[in-house]
Amino acid sequence: MKLIAITDDHKGMMFNHRRQSKDQMLRKEILNLCKSKTLYMNAYTYSQFEENEKNNVKIHVAESFLSACDKHSKEKTEEDAYYFVENENLAEWLNRISEIVLFQWNTRYPADFYFTIDLSEFQLVSAKDFPGNSHHNITMEIYKR
Amino acid sequence: MKEKKSNVIGWIVSVFFILGVIFFTASLNLPKSTEQHHTDHISMDQIQNDSFKLESSNQDSIEVDAAKENETTTNIESVRENQSTDHNVATDSETIATSDSDAYQMSKGEDSNGSGNYNSGSNENAMNTSPAGMVSLSDLPAYNGSSYVAVNQNIPFFTDYDNTTQAFEYYSELDSLGRCGVAYANICREIMPTEERGKIGSVKPSGWQSVRYDIVDGAYLYNRCHLIAYQLAGENANERNLITGTRYLNVEGMLPFENMVADYVKETNHHVLYRVTPIFDGNNLLASGVLMEAKSVEDNGAGILFNVFCYNIQPGIIINYQNGDNSLAGNVVMSYENENMQSSLQAGGQSGQSGNQGNQQTQPAEVYIQQTEVQTAAAYTYVLNSNTKKYHRPDCSSVPTISPKNRIDFNGDINEMIRQGYQPCKKCNP
Incomplete structure (x- = not known):
């Protein structure tokens, strides 16, 4: 399972049941990353994608997509699939995660839902910065076990 | 027989008369009951304020939308620092500086003092410019380590009349004590700044002092704190938009909310109703905090929706709010x-x-x-892991495993870090 998540400076992800922020350039980066792969997400996350952004990527939308991940992991059929998570508790899936693609807004937002995975169990293998549409600088880091 | 028949008729007439009296009495009581229902939700201040109109139907619709949003996020198990302290409040014991002569301002124009001058819109009487009376300091919890607390379950006190995609800005006139009142704007690209912020040092808000402490980020205890942030409305030295706020209020309390609104507007080109109300206790010159409300217009709050009170405090500093x-x-x-x-x-x-x-x-x-x-008793040296939010003794076996980018060597009162969410390591039990 390859996890995609976005956080602010304090590892915040959501506030008052709403994502902290969004950016079309970040979505473009995600879709480029997932070309020829399956991208799982729930309906809330899917709602931020524009129609014209969804080409060339196989997006699977399901509310229980993490459970599906569990099943697929056992069957070893979706090892390379990506799971874009905004509002799901990730702690219980920690053992299934082989790779984390962590985007950072590089700013502070209010938060009441946080990214709780301890990254010290992973190794940072790559990092890059890119300008967003509405964000000055977005960081993309890839961690692997 | 005739007498018996007339008795029956008389009895029937009496029954109808009694039923009529009962229905008539009930009809008189009905409006009284409804009125009582409203006064449960609207303070006397608002009822007496002609310009304030509360449309409960709008709040209902927001709650419905929030419920829909919840349906899509049913698996959230959030770490809610404020969940247990949401508040529905409706008393009026504090002073929220407002002015009846304030004009609702539409369509930005020129101003002699550069602070923004606007033409009144046609619906100024309908605009809800103040949540006065909706929030009482006595109903808000004391500061407990979080820079803000959710109010009214994060649902702002806007009304149906507020929903507009027309740009506007409103800044209350200073009251007799020189204090700011409500600041309200429809944040959108049209009013956002296009150049760097100018100087604001000429403004001395009520309670202002220039004082520095080493323990304060940036040294200065007090900032000239924009009610409507510069990044949102481009207001510089507008005395009606600047209060004396602690560095903590400015950076930890208000800035994250301002960032969220600014980035949302930049990304979507939508509008966000945004109102900030300084709340003073009695005649204090320093605000106890600010009420921040926001709601995105085009998506009816799906993108931005909050109602929070940010504390005007500074950890480690004792403040006299009467004079600063x-x-x-x-x-x-x-x-x-x-x-x-x-x-x-x-x-x-x-x-x-x-x-x-x-x-x-x-x-x-x-x-x-x-x-x-x-000299504080709790001052000591610790090693913090900013990733795990744990603090350790320097000789803890876990310290060498902390990534350099997550390691913070800390010397001071650990209670401050605990308030920021840090917990003791279970190995070394510091």
Whole structure:
């Protein structure tokens, strides 16, 4: 399972049941990353994608997509699939995660839902910065076990 | 037989008469009952304020939308620092500085003092410019480590009349004590700044003092704190938009919300109703905090929706809200850059009793309090892991495993870090 998540400076992800922020350039980066792969997400996350952004990527939308991940992991059929998570508790899936693609807004937002995975169990293998549409600088880091 | 028949008719007439009286009485009571229902939700201040109109139907619709949003996020198990402290409040014991003469401002134009001058819109009487009376300091919890607390379950007090995609800005006139009141704007690209912020040092908001502490980020205890942030509305030295706010209020309390609104507007080109209300306790010159409300217009709050009270406090500093006087918490030795300051501060600052005259004497100079002279019992050296939010003894076996980018060597009162969410390591039990 390859996890995609976005956080602010304090590892915040959501506030008052709403994502902290969004950016079309970040979505473009995600879709480029997932070309020829399956991208799982729930309906809330899917709602931020524009129609014209969804080409060339196989997006699977399901509310229980993490459970599906569990099943697929056992069957070893979706090892390379990506799971874009905004509002799901990730702690219980920690053992299934082989790779984390962590985007950072590089700013502070209010938060009441946080990214709780301890990254010290992973190794940072790559990092890059890119300008967003509405964000000055977005960081993309890839961690692997 | 005839007599019996007339008795029956008389009995039937009596029954109808009694039923009629009952229905008539019930119809008289009905509006009274409805009126009582409304006064449960609207304070007397609002009822007496002709310009304030509360449309409960709007709030209902927001709640419905929020419920829909919840349906899509049913698996959230959030770490809610404020969940247990949401508040529905509706008393009126505090002062929210407002002015009846304030004009609702539409369509930005030119201004002689550069602070923004606007033409009144046609619906100014309908615009809900103040949540006065909706929030009572007595109903808000004392500061407990979080820079803000959710109010009214994060649902702002806007009304149906507020929903517009027309740009506007509103800044209350200063009250008789020189204090700011409500600031309200429809944040959109049209009013966002296109150039760097100008100087605002000429403004001395109520309770203003220029004072520095080493323990304060950026040193200065007080900032000239925009009600409507510069990044949202481009207001510079507008005295009706600047209050005396602690660095903590400015950076930890308000800035994250301002960032969220600014980035949302930049990304979507939508509008966000945005209102900030400083709340003063009685005649205090320093606000106890600010109420921040926001709701995105085009998506009816799906993108941005919050209602929070941000505390105007500074951890480690004792503040006298009557006049802004302040001192370091704990057993400290203070030193002064200007000896002339010492007498006035000893008379007021340390005792917390100084009046306005004392404030005026302290304004021209600055007070510098040396952190090295702070003596607090809890001060100690720890190693923090910013990733796990754990703090360790320096000799803890986990310390060498902490990534350099997550490691913070900390010397000071650990209670401050605990308030920021740090927990003791279970191995070394610091």
